[in-house]
Amino acid sequence: MREVRISLVGYGVVGHGVVDVISRKRKMLRELGLDLKIVSITDHTGTLVEEDGISGEKVLGNRTLQDIANSEMSAKETIRSVNSELVVEVTPTNIVHGQPGLGHMEEALANGKHVVTSNKGPLVVAYNKLKRLADDNGVMLKFEATVGGTMPLINLIERTLVGNTILGIRGIFNGTCNYILTRMADEQYPFSRALAEAQELGYAEADPTYDIEGVDTAAKIVILANAIFNMNVKYNDVQVRGITEITPEALALAKKHGYVIKLIGEVPALTVRPMLVPIRSPLAVGSTLNAAAIYTDLSGTITVTGLGAGGVETAAAILSDIVSIYRTKRVDAIF
Amino acid sequence: MRLSMELELQDVPGQLLLALQPIRDARGNIISVVHHRDRKTPRGTVPVRLIVEMDRSKLEGVKRDLEKSGIVVVRAGEERFIEEVSVILVGHVLDSDLGDTVSRIDSTGYAEVMDLSLSMPGVDEPSSAYMKIRATGKEEMQKALKILRDVGAQKKLLVIEPVEDGL
Numbered sequence: 001m002r003e004v005r006i007s008l009v010g011y012g013v014v015g016h017g018v019v020d021v022i023s024r025k026r027k028m029l030r031e032l033g034l035d036l037k038i039v040s041i042t043d044h045t046g047t048l049v050e051e052d053g054i055s056g057e058k059v060l061g062n063r064t065l066q067d068i069a070n071s072e073m074s075a076k077e078t079i080r081s082v083n084s085e086l087v088v089e090v091t092p093t094n095i096v097h098g099q100p101g102l103g104h105m106e107e108a109l110a111n112g113k114h115v116v117t118s119n120k121g122p123l124v125v126a127y128n129k130l131k132r133l134a135d136d137n138g139v140m141l142k143f144e145a146t147v148g149g150t151m152p153l154i155n156l157i158e159r160t161l162v163g164n165t166i167l168g169i170r171g172i173f174n175g176t177c178n179y180i181l182t183r184m185a186d187e188q189y190p191f192s193r194a195l196a197e198a199q200e201l202g203y204a205e206a207d208p209t210y211d212i213e214g215v216d217t218a219a220k221i222v223i224l225a226n227a228i229f230n231m232n233v234k235y236n237d238v239q240v241r242g243i244t245e246i247t248p249e250a251l252a253l254a255k256k257h258g259y260v261i262k263l264i265g266e267v268p269a270l271t272v273r274p275m276l277v278p279i280r281s282p283l284a285v286g287s288t289l290n291a292a293a294i295y296t297d298l299s300g301t302i303t304v305t306g307l308g309a310g311g312v313e314t315a316a317a318i319l320s321d322i323v324s325i326y327r328t329k330r331v332d333a334i335f
Numbered sequence: 336m337r338l339s340m341e342l343e344l345q346d347v348p349g350q351l352l353l354a355l356q357p358i359r360d361a362r363g364n365i366i367s368v369v370h371h372r373d374r375k376t377p378r379g380t381v382p383v384r385l386i387v388e389m390d391r392s393k394l395e396g397v398k399r400d401l402e403k404s405g406i407v408v409v410r411a412g413e414e415r416f417i418e419e420v421s422v423i424l425v426g427h428v429l430d431s432d433l434g435d436t437v438s439r440i441d442s443t444g445y446a447e448v449m450d451l452s453l454s455m456p457g458v459d460e461p462s463s464a465y466m467k468i469r470a471t472g473k474e475e476m477q478k479a480l481k482i483l484r485d486v487g488a489q490k491k492l493l494v495i496e497p498v499e500d501g502l
Contacts, residue, residue: 247425247456247460250495253423253464254495259497275498281498
């Protein structure tokens with residue numbers, strides 16, 4: 001049995017999801033030969049450290065660590081000093097400066113700890129730097145959960161489609177926008193009403209700017225461009241137009257002529273813009289779903305679809321990244 | 336062979352049937368008929384574009400028959416436009432001179448707007464237009480879309496293009 005000691009940084013919706021899936025899947029993970037132990041959790045209120053592993057039952061009922069923290073160590077101090085080999089970084093994203101996640105990731109990688117994250121900001125701001133830091137320290141940086149939520153994309157390309165040259169990726173990478181556009185098309189709702197509904201249902205943030213202006217999608221395009229296409233691009237290299245100008249009339253006209261309107265991100269074109277998608281296209285998925293078409297030289301076009309967000313769903317992508325680190329090592333015979 | 340014909344019809348009932356008769360007689364298979372009622376010529380005639388699958392040798396005979404019926408044959412020959420793309424414009428489509436937007440494409444000679452429908456929810460609210468653009472080839476289509484994008488930027492219109500098949 002291989003013990004994997006994990007420091008979790010960030011205890012919001014995704015952080016709870018990570019604790020939840022790791023405790024729920026304990027038996028299955030042990031069958032894979034892995035004993036995943038969360039030995040520390042840090043959020044903005046404090047840090048909880050338990051050398052023998054934190055049990056899900058003990059912490060899942062608490063929204064923050066305020067009442068259960070047993071240390072005042074900062075996230076960086078925890079990463080440095082707690083005996084762990086892998087850091088799961090799930091703090092809130094900031095795509096302008098990448099903090100605080102960027103500092104956490106640098107600290108972890110520099111200390112020879114693997115990083116698994118759903119946090120886009122640091123990767124948008126400094127992917128190449130982080131990748132180099134990981135390589136120099138002989139550890140891995142895994143970020144499947146940053147793009148397309150639970151929809152498998154990066155691991156699919158890097159593992160299953162290995163051998164193919166990836167010509168391009170095009171898709172719907174934001175569930176909030178997709179929900180709004182779907183409701184506008186189905187119910188002829190104006191934008192404002194569809195947005196309000198998405199907010200009521202928890203699909204959109206109180207400040208929905210990142211989603212509806214295309215910022216979130218553009219961040220994902222930057223990550224794909226850098227990670228899959230080695231492009232070394234920044235957020236400002238992406239041409240971005242959101243969905244706020246879309247009207248129910250435009251959606252009705254599209255429908256009449258056999259199309260839906262979707263917010264589509266494209267790499268290596270580096271564009272995010274509303275586009276007409278034929279109703280029968282596999283990309284024409286509704287509700288909060290994400291979908292991506294991967295254009296390859298050998299396998300043709302592969303289209304995947306899946307839930308774009310949600311704590312447990314995102315945690316599932318994080319879990320698969322964690323497991324893949326140790327499986328890779330097995331293949332490389334350095335387990 | 337696929338042929339295209341541009342005709343001008345009198346704006347009176349029964350003209351379209353009259354125009355289709357010679358093609359039927361020549362055993363031509365009509366692929367599409369686009370009736371531009373909204374774009375009357377200065378002479379008051381209505382332009383019609385036909386795409387027909389027909390033996391080329393019968394074209395001259397059909398032209399003669401059409402002209403005998405008083406129909407003007409502007410052009411007839413192999414189909415020029417082979418690419419088609421749907422586009423939606425959102426914004427003040429009409430107030431920003433839709434005629435000008437269309438003619439910027441039409442005046443290229445390699446592309447044209449062949450179908451146009453408008454949706455206007457109310458004064459001062461953004462309207463939407465659907466248009467189908469045809470062009471003589473893929474490259475020409477890209478040029479036409481570039482023109483439309485530039486016009487869109489200039490007139491503050493959102494131009495919604497279709498995703499292409501493949502990349």
